[in-house]
Amino acid sequence: MAFAGKYQLETQANYEEFLEAIGLQTAKTEHKVVTEVVQDGDNFTWTQSIPGWSWTTSFTVDRACEMESMKGVKFTGTAKINDGKLSLKFPEYFFTAEIVNDKLEMTCVTPGENSVTFKRVSGRI
Numbered sequence: 001m002a003f004a005g006k007y008q009l010e011t012q013a014n015y016e017e018f019l020e021a022i023g024l025q026t027a028k029t030e031h032k033v034v035t036e037v038v039q040d041g042d043n044f045t046w047t048q049s050i051p052g053w054s055w056t057t058s059f060t061v062d063r064a065c066e067m068e069s070m071k072g073v074k075f076t077g078t079a080k081i082n083d084g085k086l087s088l089k090f091p092e093y094f095f096t097a098e099i100v101n102d103k104l105e106m107t108c109v110t111p112g113e114n115s116v117t118f119k120r121v122s123g124r125i
Helices: 015-022
Strands: 005-013 034-040 043-050 053-060 065-068 074-077 080-082 085-089 094-100 103-109 117-124
Touching: 005 103, 015 117, 034 103, 053 065
Parallel strands: none
Antiparallel strands: 005 034, 005 117, 034 043, 043 053, 065 074, 080 085, 085 094, 094 103, 103 117
16 A cells, blocks of 8 residues: 655544543644655655654564654554554554545554544645
8 A cells, every 4th residue: 555645634533632642732733734654665754744843753564663652752663554554553542544535544542441532634735
């Protein structure tokens, strides 16, 4: 599945609840997040940015990689792709992404009894 491209936020659900659940309330913004995905085979560089802030992580599918979460937590994770859906377990949530009708659909689900599901849909720019 080809994820490469630049995408801008179109819609999102449970954004504030998600930020609260992972302890990043101060990251709330009214800006439209831009996600840029650089893909070279199984190697990815994933960047999310707004004016004045940016977060980047790089990984290789099916290989344990050292990464850093949006909160600055360093961890080792292994990204997988199954049925065109990219998945990766971050320390604070489980992340999936897929391309649906040329849009990047990302879902983040926090663990536990009071789990929060955050969904973001971004269109190519």
